[in-house]
Amino acid sequence: MGRGLYIHIPICRSKCYYCDFASYPLNRFTERDLDLYVLAIEYELKHLLSQETRPVELTSVYVGGGTPPLIDTSRLVLIMEAVHKYFDLATGCELTVELNPLTCTPETLRGLAKAGFNRFSLGVQSFDDYTLMKLGRAHSAQEARAAIGLLKENFDNISFDLIYGVPDDDPARWKRDLETALEFDPDHLSLYSLQVEEDTPLAQLIKRGFCDPVDEGLQADQWDWACDRLYPTDYRHYEISNWAKPGKESRHNLGYWLYDPYYGVGAGASGFLDGQRYRNTSDPWEYTQIMRSSLKGRFPAAEFVERLTPEQMAAERIILALRTADGLNLEDIPGMSSAEFWRRYGEKLTYYREMGLVWRRRQRIGLTEAGMALSNRIFLMFMP
Amino acid sequence: MESRLRNFCIIAHIDHGKSTLADRLIEYTGTLTEREMKDQVLDTMDLERERGITIKMQAVRLVYKAKDGNEYVLNLIDTPGHVDFSYEVSRSLAACEGALLVVDAAQGVEAQTLANLYLALENDLEIIPVINKIDLPNANPERIKEELAEIGLDPDEAILASAKTGEGVEEILEAVVQRIPAPTGQENGPLKALIFDSQYDSYRGVIAYIRVVQGQVRTGDTITFMASKKSFDVDGLGVFTPKLMPVKTLSAGEVGCLITGVKNVKDVRVGDTVTSKDNPADAPLPGYRKATPMVFSGVYPVDNDAFTDLRDALERLQLNDAALEFEPESSAALGFGFRCGFLGLLHMEIVQERLEREYDLELITTAPSVRYKVLKTDGEELMVDNPAFLPKPQEIEAIFEPYVKGFIIVPQNYVGPVMELAQDKRGEFVTMEYLDTSRVRLIYELPLSEILMDFFDKLKSRSRGYASFDYQFSGYKEANLVKLDILVNGKPVDALSTIVHRDKAYHRGRELAKKLKEIIPRQLFEVPIQAAIGNKIIARETVKALRKDVLAKCYGGDITRKRKLLEKQKEGKRRMKALGNVEIPQEAFMAVLQTDD
Numbered sequence: 001m002g003r004g005l006y007i008h009i010p011i012c013r014s015k016c017y018y019c020d021f022a023s024y025p026l027n028r029f030t031e032r033d034l035d036l037y038v039l040a041i042e043y044e045l046k047h048l049l050s051q052e053t054r055p056v057e058l059t060s061v062y063v064g065g066g067t068p069p070l071i072d073t074s075r076l077v078l079i080m081e082a083v084h085k086y087f088d089l090a091t092g093c094e095l096t097v098e099l100n101p102l103t104c105t106p107e108t109l110r111g112l113a114k115a116g117f118n119r120f121s122l123g124v125q126s127f128d129d130y131t132l133m134k135l136g137r138a139h140s141a142q143e144a145r146a147a148i149g150l151l152k153e154n155f156d157n158i159s160f161d162l163i164y165g166v167p168d169d170d171p172a173r174w175k176r177d178l179e180t181a182l183e184f185d186p187d188h189l190s191l192y193s194l195q196v197e198e199d200t201p202l203a204q205l206i207k208r209g210f211c212d213p214v215d216e217g218l219q220a221d222q223w224d225w226a227c228d229r230l231y232p233t234d235y236r237h238y239e240i241s242n243w244a245k246p247g248k249e250s251r252h253n254l255g256y257w258l259y260d261p262y263y264g265v266g267a268g269a270s271g272f273l274d275g276q277r278y279r280n281t282s283d284p285w286e287y288t289q290i291m292r293s294s295l296k297g298r299f300p301a302a303e304f305v306e307r308l309t310p311e312q313m314a315a316e317r318i319i320l321a322l323r324t325a326d327g328l329n330l331e332d333i334p335g336m337s338s339a340e341f342w343r344r345y346g347e348k349l350t351y352y353r354e355m356g357l358v359w360r361r362r363q364r365i366g367l368t369e370a371g372m373a374l375s376n377r378i379f380l381m382f383m384p
Numbered sequence: 385m386e387s388r389l390r391n392f393c394i395i396a397h398i399d400h401g402k403s404t405l406a407d408r409l410i411e412y413t414g415t416l417t418e419r420e421m422k423d424q425v426l427d428t429m430d431l432e433r434e435r436g437i438t439i440k441m442q443a444v445r446l447v448y449k450a451k452d453g454n455e456y457v458l459n460l461i462d463t464p465g466h467v468d469f470s471y472e473v474s475r476s477l478a479a480c481e482g483a484l485l486v487v488d489a490a491q492g493v494e495a496q497t498l499a500n501l502y503l504a505l506e507n508d509l510e511i512i513p514v515i516n517k518i519d520l521p522n523a524n525p526e527r528i529k530e531e532l533a534e535i536g537l538d539p540d541e542a543i544l545a546s547a548k549t550g551e552g553v554e555e556i557l558e559a560v561v562q563r564i565p566a567p568t569g570q571e572n573g574p575l576k577a578l579i580f581d582s583q584y585d586s587y588r589g590v591i592a593y594i595r596v597v598q599g600q601v602r603t604g605d606t607i608t609f610m611a612s613k614k615s616f617d618v619d620g621l622g623v624f625t626p627k628l629m630p631v632k633t634l635s636a637g638e639v640g641c642l643i644t645g646v647k648n649v650k651d652v653r654v655g656d657t658v659t660s661k662d663n664p665a666d667a668p669l670p671g672y673r674k675a676t677p678m679v680f681s682g683v684y685p686v687d688n689d690a691f692t693d694l695r696d697a698l699e700r701l702q703l704n705d706a707a708l709e710f711e712p713e714s715s716a717a718l719g720f721g722f723r724c725g726f727l728g729l730l731h732m733e734i735v736q737e738r739l740e741r742e743y744d745l746e747l748i749t750t751a752p753s754v755r756y757k758v759l760k761t762d763g764e765e766l767m768v769d770n771p772a773f774l775p776k777p778q779e780i781e782a783i784f785e786p787y788v789k790g791f792i793i794v795p796q797n798y799v800g801p802v803m804e805l806a807q808d809k810r811g812e813f814v815t816m817e818y819l820d821t822s823r824v825r826l827i828y829e830l831p832l833s834e835i836l837m838d839f840f841d842k843l844k845s846r847s848r849g850y851a852s853f854d855y856q857f858s859g860y861k862e863a864n865l866v867k868l869d870i871l872v873n874g875k876p877v878d879a880l881s882t883i884v885h886r887d888k889a890y891h892r893g894r895e896l897a898k899k900l901k902e903i904i905p906r907q908l909f910e911v912p913i914q915a916a917i918g919n920k921i922i923a924r925e926t927v928k929a930l931r932k933d934v935l936a937k938c939y940g941g942d943i944t945r946k947r948k949l950l951e952k953q954k955e956g957k958r959r960m961k962a963l964g965n966v967e968i969p970q971e972a973f974m975a976v977l978q979t980d981d
Contacts, residue, residue, distance in 0.1 A: 006941050021940065064940055193936045220931035241936035256941050270942040277944050306944065316943065319950070351965070355908060374908060376933040376953060383954040 002059030004255040004262035005087070007041060007079060008269035009065040010284050013102065017136030017205065018163075020197040022268025022282035023066045029284075037267075037284055038075045040291035042082040044265045047295045049086045058087050059260075060094040060252035063117075069103040073111020080115040094119055094251040101139040104147030109154050119250070120151055121159045121190075127180045128173050131166055134211065135194075136201065148184050157248065159188035164226070165219035166194050167202070167211040174222045178229060187248040191226055192241055193219050220373065227369050238325045240372050257320045259332075271299070275313060278302040310335045311384035319379045327359070327366020338363060348381050387566045388454060389637045391479060391595070393461040395504060396486035397494035397852065401516040405486060405547035405556075406444075409460060412553045413446040443479075443593060443639050445623040450561045458560055459623075459639040477503055479580045479595035479639055482510035482564030484556065485537070489515045489523035489544075493531045493819060495791045495854035501535065510564045513542040514556060519549050530820045567637030574665040575599035575607070577634075577642075577658040584703030588619075590646040593639070594658055597669055600635045601642065606661040610668040612651050615661045616644035677709050677725025678786065678832060678857065679732055680769035682750035682879060683739070684721030686961065686970070690745055691720045697743035698722060701735060708735060713770065717879045717963050718748055718973075723770055726752075729836060748961055750879045751976040754832045757784040757860050772878040774867045777918060783883075784860040785831050789814070792826040792843070794851040799824050801846040809834035810885060829858060833883070837976075868893055870900065871914040871921075873966050882976050892976075894923040899975045904968055906930035911966055 010022045011029065029037075049056060061083055068076060076097070083089075096119040097112055104122070112120070126132050127141045139147075151158055160181050164174045181189065196203050196214060206213050227237065235243040239257060242250065255262055264271030267287035270279045280301040281287050290301045299305055308316065313334045321328035330338035349365065352358040357371035357378060367375055396402040446458040461479055477483065483504045487497055504511060513532050515525050529539035543559060545552025581593040594601075601607065601618060608615045620643040622630050634640045646652055657668035685694045698710050709725035726732040732752060739745050755769040759781045768774050774783075790811070794802050799816075803826065806813070811828035819825050830839075835855065843851050866889050870880035880900075884892050893915030900913045904927050915923040935946055960967040 004941075008940065191936070193932075193934070195935075216932065223932055223934075223936075240934060256943065262941060264941060268940075270940060270944065272941070272943065279942060279944065304944070312947075316947065319947075320943065357908070373932045373934055374930060376935060376950065377908060377930065379950055380954050380957055383950055 004060040008266035009068040017202040040288040043291040062252040101144040101147035164222040278305040392482040395500035397496040400488040477507040494852035499854040519546040569636030575660040611656040681752040684718040686746040688719040771881040788855040789858040790855040798847040897923040897925040901925040
């Protein structure tokens, strides 16, 4: 069992229209704010470790955002030094950083190398300028191509994020984008279907009629098409929205699905430790303030902590594992025997199996690709 | 004493200010201190206060020192305003000698004003017209007086009042004292008291509201209920001020309540006569109109295990709502539940809401139906209030459906659209008369089933909210009716069957299938929805299979957020009923009411 660390940098140059993550524009931060934020992260790391009874070995570190390189790679170096200072890193520890095409400069890449990152997740989203505009992305398709070129010259283990199901989407656009992405031969692909979240500019645009709502039929077509296109390739559909070449699966994200504990550090970060889920305040200034005071409790900056009930634990364990291609080992469910599992869910699962949505191999069950597309409906039966 | 007693009630169209006026009378007579005075004290149930309507009446004793220097005891008996509850009005009227007829100074005479007035006249009550809300900027008391004259009242007797400001309240109280006759009745003869309402209290048992017509009843007496022939000791007597205040005796002419510790509400039948066991009266008082349910619907728990809870809740509701009827029934689609009989749509809604709110039950109710009379080819006659139980077409000789006489009051310029609507609803024109220069009263014979559909809403929209409506049962008429079945995923769903006029069946079938297509969410497979008459499919719609329902987004490890989304989805699903593998939301069973035609 691994243990992950997620560090959130809630800073972007501008906010994309669909984004409802904790992130703030860079121009609201002074240099001193940024220095203090990095220091606050170091304090939080130190505090989290002080709550442990023995040294902790991490199997993955993921620095996400926002756009982490925006705070200057020198600060990312400091953060990674702090990680090394307080935690042990397992051999081959996966160290991911998120970046976007505009931050992909030779200088930045040198800085990221210095910080020790060995996996790079690039927010490409699309190779189509019109689509990028609709999403409110600050970069152009040409800039994305250039960034990929540069990234590939310097590093292995690169992942692209791509989005489908954009309002007024053209079915051919998605095919072209995926083909273009494949030409660059990334190690990993995250394909996200656009979700219109409340209170985002995109939701406003749709509400006011500037663009059509997302076409669910088209989204389904695009999902089908991506599954079919990638099926005969080296990429394995190892999680609902993720495809990877063999051995290139994101260990950090797999940790989420396999119920490994993880620390969440920074404003707006979520963590999961000892059966408790928590989320830090999303306000970076408030977060910094808290970390500079005397720290109380296990999660001093948490705006939300919940201790999961045994029923919630079992349900989460089942649901999260079923997001992966390897599915769920029925012996892994906390507080539930596989006999009990079958007694409760056997009838429904058999029905879903007959519909081709669920597979079973001995003590393991999982969702087929068709089942993944309808996974929410299937997951409902496990909800307490 | 007798001559210092007045029993009266207030009758009005909904929203004409009856409850506010009652409050003002209570306040003026100092029955409650200001601190005790909550707005509209007579409406005690939460639901009543929220909806601003009175469901259960109560009797309040007011003590008023009149200008003649004498103190009078005035029993104010509250009455419900809505058409559904006209039987309760008739009960309260039987306990009174007079009525305040409240008319809104801006809106004028409305359909319920008339219906209540006629009931009052049937009971030989003295009517005091009150033109209320004269403080409103658009009040037009002169026009209202014309209307009063038109419906046979003396406009010069009308009192101008504002329950809001208190204007005219004293004049009303004086009129009650001077114009309404004191109750007559022998204080010496054997006890005769009419039960005009009853209520169940978990501590005191059944509380019977009585009007003593002859003789006297005292605490400790042994009394007999003449219909049920059961005898009980009188544990207590009381009057409402409006809080229950114990008294030792109630004499002829007085109104109050009788507590006997009876646990079974059926022993205390409304309309029954109470007499003394030792000195019984030779004949009971004439009873009055019993409430007959007109509207029926299936009420089922979403969770089948809650069947007994539902039964208990219905039994408890019935204790305070004699008009509610229910008997167990079962549906292939919905499991075990009850067929309930209601006075009308509002009564149905109120009962459903009380069941859900006060008893925390989750319910599925089927579309309301009327009670049909079916003559079978073998000569047998039966009453059918559940469309699923209509005999096969070849066994039916004739079907009769209940008709009502509908009274519509509407401004002249909307007469055209309103008549068109009544025609659409298979209404037969009876008569039309002018109330004043601008308002018209229409009378139609209408099938009750058409009124259940969406008649009120349509009437309001076609008259821009100006039309008012009331109806009374008028009898059964033969009609060309057929059963319209709905098949979901190839299987008939008994709870979705309706009985419709043959001329409308095709249209209704298409509309219903279309509506259900909107309501039934996509399932994991394609679901055909069909409408059929007998074996003949007359309409078909398809709910396409769901293709994608997935959270393909990471949320940076924020699993709680993912879980919350699923919890929300699960909550929605919990309110659905599984028919085989198809999940149907509760609204589907009421869809038949919303079809647009």
